[in-house]
Amino acid sequence: MTDPILDIRNLCLSFGRLRALDNVSLSVQPGERLALLGHNGAGKSTLFKAVLGFLRPEAGRIAVTSHAPGTDAARIALNYLPEVVSFPRNLTGREVLDYFSGLRGAPRAAVSDLLTRVGLADAAERSVGTWSKGMRQRLGLAQALIGAPRLLLLDEPTSGLDPVSRQEFYAIIAEAAARGSAVFLSSHSLDEVQDRTDRVAILSQGRLRAEGTLTQLAAGAALPTRIYVTTKPGAADDLQAALGGRRANGCRLEIDCAPDAKLSVLARLGEHHQALSDIDVAAPGLNDIYRHFSRHDETEDRT
Numbered sequence: 672m673t674d675p676i677l678d679i680r681n682l683c684l685s686f687g688r689l690r691a692l693d694n695v696s697l698s699v700q701p702g703e704r705l706a707l708l709g710h711n712g713a714g715k716s717t718l719f720k721a722v723l724g725f726l727r728p729e730a731g732r733i734a735v736t737s738h739a740p741g742t743d744a745a746r747i748a749l750n751y752l753p754e755v756v757s758f759p760r761n762l763t764g765r766e767v768l769d770y771f772s773g774l775r776g777a778p779r780a781a782v783s784d785l786l787t788r789v790g791l792a793d794a795a796e797r798s799v800g801t802w803s804k805g806m807r808q809r810l811g812l813a814q815a816l817i818g819a820p821r822l823l824l825l826d827e828p829t830s831g832l833d834p835v836s837r838q839e840f841y842a843i844i845a846e847a848a849a850r851g852s853a854v855f856l857s858s859h860s861l862d863e864v865q866d867r868t869d870r871v872a873i874l875s876q877g878r879l880r881a882e883g884t885l886t887q888l889a890a891g892a893a894l895p896t897r898i899y900v901t902t903k904p905g906a907a908d909d910l911q912a913a914l915g916g917r918r919a920n921g922c923r924l925e926i927d928c929a930p931d932a933k934l935s936v937l938a939r940l941g942e943h944h945q946a947l948s949d950i951d952v953a954a955p956g957l958n959d960i961y962r963h964f965s966r967h968d969e970t971e972d973r974t
C-alpha cells in the first residue's frame with residue numbers, strides 16, 4: 672500500500688469541557704474517496720478545521736502528505752471547499768478563478784476548462800453576485816479543483832445543489848480521484864454517498880463508530896436482509912404459520928433473515944409458490960447501517 676495522503680492518528684480535540692473529537696484515527700489513500708457521515712454536531716467540521724491547521728488538537732497527530740497541518744507543504748497539497756462558500760460579489764466567475772489560480776501558482780490557462788467542467792462557461796463573465804446558490808457552490812468546486820490538489824477536503828459540498836447537479840458533482844470528484852487526488856468529504860446525505868464513494872466513516876459524538884466499505888459495515892453491523900412477501904388473498908395466515916415473519920397488512924409478510932440464510936428462505940418460499948403474488952428482497956442500506964452505528968447518540972455524554 673502507498674503512503675496515505677491524509678493520515679489522522681488518535682486525534683483528540685476539545686472546546687472547554689466539550690470533547691469534540693475523541694481518539695479519531697482515519698487515513699485516505701491517493702485516488703480514494705472517503706465520506707465522513709455524522710449527525711449535526713458530530714465533529715465533522717472540527718475534524719476538517721484540524722486538518723486545515725485552524726484548530727490545534729490536544730493529542731494525536733495529523734499528516735497531510737507527511738506534513739503537519741498549516742505548514743506550507745500541507746497547504747499546497749490540499750484544497751478546501753467549505754460548507755458555505757462566499758466570493759466577492761463584484762467579481763465575475765472567471766475573475767474569481769483567475770485570482771485563486773494566482774494564489775496557488777496554478778496556470779490561468781486552465782480556468783476556462785474548469786468553468787466548462789462545472790457547467791459555468793456561459794455565466795463566466797457575469798458577476799458572482801447575480802448567481803444562484805447552486806452556481807456559487809459549483810464555482811466553489813471549481814476553486815477546489817485548481818491545481819489538481821493531492822487532497823480535496825469538501826465540507827458538505829452538495830448542500831444547495833439540485834439532484835442533477837449533485838450527480839454531476841460526484842462525476843467530477845470521481846474524475847479527480849481517477850487522476851490520483853484523495854477525496855475526503857462530509858455529508859448528511861446517506862443515499863447520496865452510498866454508491867459514489869469508496870469508503871464511509873461514521874462519526875458520532877466526536878468518536879469514530881465505524882469505518883469501511885459498505886459491505887464491510889453491513890457485515891460488521893450484522894443487519895438482517897428483509898424479504899417482503901405479498902400473498903394471494905386469504906393465504907397470508909398459512910404462510911406466516913409456515914415461515915414466521917411479521918404481518919405488514921392482510922396480504923403482506925416481512926421476513927428478516929441473516930444475509931447467508933436468504934437463499935434457503937427463498938427456497939422455502941418457493942415450496943409455497945401457489946400462495947405467492949410477489950417477493951422483494953432488500954439488503955441493508957447505508958441508512959440502516961448509519962442508524963445502527965450512530966444509535967449511541969441518545970445515551971452517551973461526552974463532556
Ligand SMILES: Nc1ncnc2c1ncn2[C@@H]1O[C@H](COP(=O)(O)OP(=O)(O)OP(=O)(O)O)[C@@H](O)[C@H]1O
Nearest residue numbers: 686689691709710711712713714715716717718859
Ligand atoms: N469554536 C467552537 N467553540 C465551542 N464549541 C464548538 C466550536 N466549534 C464547534 N463546537 C462544538 O463542537 C461540536 C462539533 O461541532 P462541528 O461543527 O464539528 O459538528 P458537525 O459535525 O460539523 O455539525 P454540522 O453537521 O451541524 O455541521 C458541537 O457540539 C459544536 O457545538
